[in-house]
Amino acid sequence: MVVGQSRKANLQLKHRLGLTLAAAVLYVLSFDPFGLWPLAWIALVPLILALRGANPTLAFRLGMLFGVVVFGILLHWFVTVFGLFGVLLPLVPALFMGLFALMHAVSQRRPAWLRIVFAPVFWVGLEFFRSELWCLRFSWLTPAYSQYSQPVLIQTAQLLGCYGVTFFIVAFNVLLAEYVIRVRESKSLKYLASALALFALVAGYGLLRTPAEGTQEIPFAAVQSERGFETCLALSKKHLQEHGKPKLFVWPEYAARLDVMKEARAKETITGFCREQGVSLIFGTTETAQGDDFYNTALLINADGEVAGKYVKAYPVQFFRDGIPGDSREPLGGNLGILICYDLSYPEVARNLVRNGASVLIAPTMDACYWGYWPHLQHAALAPLRAVETRRWLVRAASSGISMLVSPDGTVRKTLGYAEEGVLAGKYGRNTQLTPYVKFGYLFSWLCLLATAAFACAAQLYSLLSR
Numbered sequence: 001m002v003v004g005q006s007r008k009a010n011l012q013l014k015h016r017l018g019l020t021l022a023a024a025v026l027y028v029l030s031f032d033p034f035g036l037w038p039l040a041w042i043a044l045v046p047l048i049l050a051l052r053g054a055n056p057t058l059a060f061r062l063g064m065l066f067g068v069v070v071f072g073i074l075l076h077w078f079v080t081v082f083g084l085f086g087v088l089l090p091l092v093p094a095l096f097m098g099l100f101a102l103m104h105a106v107s108q109r110r111p112a113w114l115r116i117v118f119a120p121v122f123w124v125g126l127e128f129f130r131s132e133l134w135c136l137r138f139s140w141l142t143p144a145y146s147q148y149s150q151p152v153l154i155q156t157a158q159l160l161g162c163y164g165v166t167f168f169i170v171a172f173n174v175l176l177a178e179y180v181i182r183v184r185e186s187k188s189l190k191y192l193a194s195a196l197a198l199f200a201l202v203a204g205y206g207l208l209r210t211p212a213e214g215t216q217e218i219p220f221a222a223v224q225s226e227r228g229f230e231t232c233l234a235l236s237k238k239h240l241q242e243h244g245k246p247k248l249f250v251w252p253e254y255a256a257r258l259d260v261m262k263e264a265r266a267k268e269t270i271t272g273f274c275r276e277q278g279v280s281l282i283f284g285t286t287e288t289a290q291g292d293d294f295y296n297t298a299l300l301i302n303a304d305g306e307v308a309g310k311y312v313k314a315y316p317v318q319f320f321r322d323g324i325p326g327d328s329r330e331p332l333g334g335n336l337g338i339l340i341c342y343d344l345s346y347p348e349v350a351r352n353l354v355r356n357g358a359s360v361l362i363a364p365t366m367d368a369c370y371w372g373y374w375p376h377l378q379h380a381a382l383a384p385l386r387a388v389e390t391r392r393w394l395v396r397a398a399s400s401g402i403s404m405l406v407s408p409d410g411t412v413r414k415t416l417g418y419a420e421e422g423v424l425a426g427k428y429g430r431n432t433q434l435t436p437y438v439k440f441g442y443l444f445s446w447l448c449l450l451a452t453a454a455f456a457c458a459a460q461l462y463s464l465l466s467r
Helices: 003-010 013-029 037-041 045-050 056-074 078-087 091-109 112-132 143-147 157-181 189-209 229-243 264-277 341-345 347-355 373-380 382-390 436-441 443-465
Strands: 218-224 248-250 280-288 294-301 307-312 336-338 360-365 393-398 403-406 412-416 422-428
Touching: 013 037, 013 045, 013 056, 037 143, 037 157, 045 056, 045 157, 056 091, 091 112, 091 443, 112 157, 112 443, 143 157, 143 382, 157 189, 157 382, 157 436, 157 443, 218 229, 218 403, 229 264, 229 280, 229 422, 264 280, 264 294, 280 307, 280 360, 336 347, 341 347, 341 360, 341 382, 347 360, 347 382, 347 436, 360 382, 373 382, 373 393, 382 393, 382 403, 382 436, 393 422, 403 422, 412 422, 436 443
Parallel strands: 218 248, 218 393, 248 280, 336 360, 360 393
Antiparallel strands: 218 422, 280 294, 294 307, 393 403, 403 412
16 A cells, blocks of 8 residues: 555544644735735645545535635625624635535545646636626635735736736646655655645746836826825825826716716716816726616726716625626727726736727725725736736726736736825826736636546446446
């Protein structure tokens, strides 16, 4: 009997629980506000060790435990936003951790090289489904987003999206776990060498792709305030007096909660400002629909004071009164790709905006200050990945933070912090080239999902035939 087999046979439940909890703690620490991003590259090792030799039922329970601890801690602020219902919501992403653990346990009957390939495929397939393809979709806190502050390590996103970054992180963890399991075997070093080679490949590609080329020639000013359009207007006028005229102002989502197009005074105040100052403005407002419904809308007012376009939020936040979803992915003004708040969570929105001609991404956002510091950090972590996937500058104007200017290589160039009120000013550039991810790399997550589904069906069929 090989060493790996003897170890898994002797692993007691208390040891499995300890390893699972250790993995959860490491995973939590890899995200802000802790920010220990290197831990993401080893966080899953204890979990994979805990799953060795576990039957599918036990594996599912261990995966659920991992998920409940991880999301219970990182999403504790759900209670503030959703009330007591928020206590249950972390169970939703935790379910997918349980499914991953179950499928990984089933795959242990396969050769080592297949397990190493299967694990990141399963993870990405399940992550893609839970992030984008069902009614409770929620894409935050995946391994890729733990690396947002490290541009060199997220450049593979321009090839395969954020799911590609996750794939490499999970694959590294699995290779490292195989090395630990077989550390006393003569051939164990090949797993460690493979893990290090994989990391070197990811980092090497990142070094070749950073910093991003391109100039910053278009001045902008992103206003950060949650006190309504009057305050945003006052801050904009103050900025003009003290710092000169940008080409574009960006105000947050819901900067004007009333339907500006139906409120003559508000409309004239905002359009008059643009006309008198000769500046363009993108800001969040609402558009009345039938009954009590409305559209969460971003309007573009040009320098002549005319409404030059509107974009409706594609993904309203679940369990919020956040408007009727829109289906347009057309840029405003021909090249301004708008991502209203939660739209930033979904790669397909930015991808399709860019395919339709967006040369820069603009993200008006409303994150309420009372939600706390953690959700502001977690939401902001999405922006660098969207920038890298599309190779576009990204300007984020958030109501209470964190407003950002992100370059096409994912580097956060400027920020305005949580709970601050003010103006983030800078310059962005334009890019018209399409990344491999935008062209065809987005299919990678679909392939992982199909492979995961095929394996699940095959395993179930085998189980039925074996009875």
